[in-house]
Amino acid sequence: MPKGAEIVLRCVRAEGVDLVFGYPGGAIMPLYDALQGSGVTHILTRHEQGAVFAAEGYARSTGKVGVAIATSGPGATNLVTGIADAKMDSVPLVCITGQVRSPLIGTDAFQETDVFGMTLALTKWSRLVRSVEEIPEVIAQAFYWARSGRPGPVMVDIPVDMLKASAEFHGPVDFNPHPKPSDVHNDSTFCETLIALLQQAKKPVALIGAGVKLSGAVSDLRNLLDCLNIPTFATVHGMGAVVPDKPYYLGMVGMHGTRAANMALQETDCLLVFGARLDDRVTGEPSRFAPHARIVHFEVDPSQLDRVRPCELPVIGDLAETIPIALEQLQSASLPNWTTWRAVACGPERSEVDARGLAQPTIRFLDELFSRLPDKSIVVADVGQHQMWAAQRYRSSSPRGFITSGGLGAMGFALPAAIGVQLANPDMTVVCISGDGGFQMNIQELATVHRLNLPIKMVIVDNKYLGMVRQWQQLFYDRNYAETDMSDNPNFVAIGYAYGINGRRLRAEALLGEKINTGAEETLDSFLHSTKPELLAFECPPEANVYPMVPSGAALSEMLFEE
Ligand SMILES: Cc1ncc(C[n+]2csc(CCOP(=O)(O)OP(=O)(O)O)c2C)c(N)n1
Ligand SMILES: [Mg+2]
Numbered sequence: 001m002p003k004g005a006e007i008v009l010r011c012v013r014a015e016g017v018d019l020v021f022g023y024p025g026g027a028i029m030p031l032y033d034a035l036q037g038s039g040v041t042h043i044l045t046r047h048e049q050g051a052v053f054a055a056e057g058y059a060r061s062t063g064k065v066g067v068a069i070a071t072s073g074p075g076a077t078n079l080v081t082g083i084a085d086a087k088m089d090s091v092p093l094v095c096i097t098g099q100v101r102s103p104l105i106g107t108d109a110f111q112e113t114d115v116f117g118m119t120l121a122l123t124k125w126s127r128l129v130r131s132v133e134e135i136p137e138v139i140a141q142a143f144y145w146a147r148s149g150r151p152g153p154v155m156v157d158i159p160v161d162m163l164k165a166s167a168e169f170h171g172p173v174d175f176n177p178h179p180k181p182s183d184v185h186n187d188s189t190f191c192e193t194l195i196a197l198l199q200q201a202k203k204p205v206a207l208i209g210a211g212v213k214l215s216g217a218v219s220d221l222r223n224l225l226d227c228l229n230i231p232t233f234a235t236v237h238g239m240g241a242v243v244p245d246k247p248y249y250l251g252m253v254g255m256h257g258t259r260a261a262n263m264a265l266q267e268t269d270c271l272l273v274f275g276a277r278l279d280d281r282v283t284g285e286p287s288r289f290a291p292h293a294r295i296v297h298f299e300v301d302p303s304q305l306d307r308v309r310p311c312e313l314p315v316i317g318d319l320a321e322t323i324p325i326a327l328e329q330l331q332s333a334s335l336p337n338w339t340t341w342r343a344v345a346c347g348p349e350r351s352e353v354d355a356r357g358l359a360q361p362t363i364r365f366l367d368e369l370f371s372r373l374p375d376k377s378i379v380v381a382d383v384g385q386h387q388m389w390a391a392q393r394y395r396s397s398s399p400r401g402f403i404t405s406g407g408l409g410a411m412g413f414a415l416p417a418a419i420g421v422q423l424a425n426p427d428m429t430v431v432c433i434s435g436d437g438g439f440q441m442n443i444q445e446l447a448t449v450h451r452l453n454l455p456i457k458m459v460i461v462d463n464k465y466l467g468m469v470r471q472w473q474q475l476f477y478d479r480n481y482a483e484t485d486m487s488d489n490p491n492f493v494a495i496g497y498a499y500g501i502n503g504r505r506l507r508a509e510a511l512l513g514e515k516i517n518t519g520a521e522e523t524l525d526s527f528l529h530s531t532k533p534e535l536l537a538f539e540c541p542p543e544a545n546v547y548p549m550v551p552s553g554a555a556l557s558e559m560l561f562e563e
Contacts, residue, residue: 001166004132005030008096008158009038011139014172017067019043019058019423021051023078025071026111027098030163043423043452046444048075050416052082053442056091057420060403061378063216065092065146066420072099073111076118076157081410083122083153088407089237090214092151094142095119099128099159119155126155132167140175149318150301151214190322191329193313197294198333201270203341204230207253207282210237210406211275211300213399215319221274224327228272230338231345233261235276236391236406244395247346254282255550256388260350262548262556265290267345273297273311275319277304279407280552288555298322356562358544359389361508362461365538366393368516369431369459372528377429378403378421382414382438384468386461388546390433412441415458419445422454429457429528436462436489446499449533457528458501458535460492464542471545475560496535503535 002010008031012020021043024032035042045051048070055066066086070079076097086093100109116128125145127138135158142154198204206228212221218241225232225242233253234242242249251258253265262284265271271293276282283289286308295311297304298319305314315322344350355363366389370379379394381387381404394402403421405413418432439460449456466484473481496503504527510520527536548559 002169003030003034003164003166004135004158005034005163006038007132007135007167007169008139008163009034009040010169011136011172012067013039015065015139015143017065020067020069021045021054021058021420022069023048023051023071023075025075025098027072027100027160028069028075028163029098030160031069031096031098042069043419043448045416045419046447047442048078049081049412050419050442050445050448052079052093052095053085053413053416054420054423055093056082056086057380057403057417058424059086059091059093059420060089060417061400061421062424063214063400064424065094065143067094067096069096070098071111072097072115073113076113076115080119080122081408083119083155085405085408085410085413086153087122087124089405090151090210091153092146093153094146095153095155097155097157098163099157101161102130102159105159115155116157122153123155124152127157129156129158129162132162132165135162136169136171136173137175140173144175144177150211188325188329190313190315191326194296194315194326195329195333195335197270197296197313198330198335201294201336202338203264203268203345204228204270204272204338205264205268205345206230206232206272206274207265207276208232208234208238208241208274209276210235211298211319212238212241212323215275215300217319217323218399220320220323220327224323224330227327227330228335229342231260231264231342233257233265235282236404238276239391240396240399240401243397248342250346252391254556255284256392256546256548258352258392259548259559260345262550262559263350264345266555266557268293271295273299274323275299278308283308284550284556284558285553353561358541359546359562361511362386362389362538362540362544363393364511364516365506365508365540366390368511368520368524370394372524373431374429376427377401377431378425380404380414380418380421380430380432382434383409383411384435384438384466385463385471385544385546386433386435386467388468389461411435411438413438415439415442416445416448418456418458419448419452419454422456423452430455431457431459433459433461435467436460436464436486436492437466439492443495446496446501450500454533455531456533458533460535460537462489462492462537462539463544464489467544468546470543474543474545475549476551492535492537501533501535502530503537505537505539508538508540
């Protein structure tokens with residue numbers, strides 16, 4: 001009879017998983033003992049937070065479920081940030097933790113933490129395993145809930161005695177719950193109202209969120225947008241769902257979105273939302289958001305509706321079902337001519353002002369970097385100013401081409417996530433862009449990159465500050481730069497060498513002339529063409545800011561620009 005640990009791995013393998021990320025310890029040892037010959041490859045990171053972010057990178061870049069494994073107590077608590085991150089950004093993730101022996105649960109045993117209780121608010125579903133026999137059912141449910149509907153994280157906590165005990169095993173099982181009302185909204189009745197709303201609209205717009213990608217509805221959405229031909233913009237996770245050079249596309253919306261997108265959203269009288277939850281980074285001050293808009297919301301998760309304002313038409317269901325229905329009906333409907341509105345919203349007087357001042361070399365650097373990337377590239381960004389500059393400048397039509405921690409905004413995400421992305425996409429060029437602060441939050445994963453010889457191109461935008469916080473201090477706290485100074489940063493290139501990774505440095509001055517200097521060109525080219533891991537520290541002006549910026553509490557139209 002197989003042991004619980006072996007049953008877990010066989011069930012995981014049956015879900016199509018061949019790669020997991022983790023870190024061993026006492027309570028999870030039986031699972032590690034059973035790895036060999038299981039068909040499941042385990043990637044040892046250097047911290048459990050690295051493992052869970054790497055699993056997220058794997059999941060975010062493929063749409064498949066990511067798996068992270070840790071021991072009880074400190075191993076489990078180290079997973080928590082990643083679980084919260086996956087919840088916010090709807091990433092399918094299964095976390096498996098070892099737990100102390102069942103009889104010891106509740107006794108404050110060594111390395112006992114109630115990870116089930118601790119993550120209840122962060123998971124879609126979770127379970128503390130109570131018998132070996134229930135393992136196949138639990139694993140099947142875990143994968144089902146992680147990937148079904150709006151994807152998200154689940155947690156399976158397994159006491160070590162369950163992993164060690166043997167039981168009869170009749171193979172992995174399927175889990176198919178009864179459909180709930182929200183799962184079965186798939187007829188075309190909503191289209192009558194949709195068409196009526198559009199016929200009355202003078203300034204319609206479309207807002208694209210991550211849900212379009214998660215449901216696999218990108219190509220139908222693109223056809224729908226071509227049919228509508230109305231001003232369109234995306235959240236940071238919606239980018240790439242729209243082909244960026246479409247004449248109706250206005251770029252990213254929100255706190256650091258484009259002037260055109262924010263103005264159009266504030267002026268619209270009919271807002272079509274596709275798979276976005278409308279958080280405050282997108283809406284600006286919620287009470288002043290899109291004040292004239294009647295809202296149509298395509299969404300799989302009904303709990304996301306009516307959060308900012310009641311929507312007039314909720315279209316609940318999988319976007320892969322509802323968008324094609326809308327497309328079919330709208331193609332044959334007679335819709336108003338919105339040429340004038342489109343011309344205003346997409347017109348030259350709303351186009352971006354070229355970067356001025358201190359941000360100029362960084363913007364130039366990113367433009368030069370991105371222009372050299374092959375089509376098959378994925379950019380993974382950390383959190384801070386560099387993230388927003390990268391989001392503003394990277395224009396890819398690849399739906400999973402830009403990966404970042406958007407909802408939680410977890411510094412330290414990018415490097416380990418890039419590991420998962422590169423492992424899942426060995427033929428892609430993976431560029432990891434971090435700040436000097438965030439890079440140091442999971443710097444230990446350089447060891448994982450080196451050990452696996454992953455050809456990740458790691459950029460550190462080194463402004464010697466926790467730049468995004470410093471920007472707020474400059475603008476809203478009277479330049480009181482309390483505890484954001486990083487001028488004692490380590491020598492990142494030397495750190496790369498210490499981990500066996502080739503490093504180089506580029507200074508902002510090399511990007512200031514009419515034409516980028518040849519030294520900088522060579523640095524960028526050799527950096528990108530290498531087949532090995534590479535690190536590039538870009539030293540940029542410390543006090544550059546990201547613009548446009550909608551201050552917290554302001555409406556989207558009240559953007560600040562560089563003076
Ligand atoms: C784990 C975590 N701690 C704190 C923050 C708050 N925070 C947001 S951006 C930022 C500064 C990031 O600095 P850096 O990595 O150097 O990037 P920069 O903004 O300078 O480009 C901080 C501290 C966060 N988002 N995540
Ligand atoms: Mg910084």
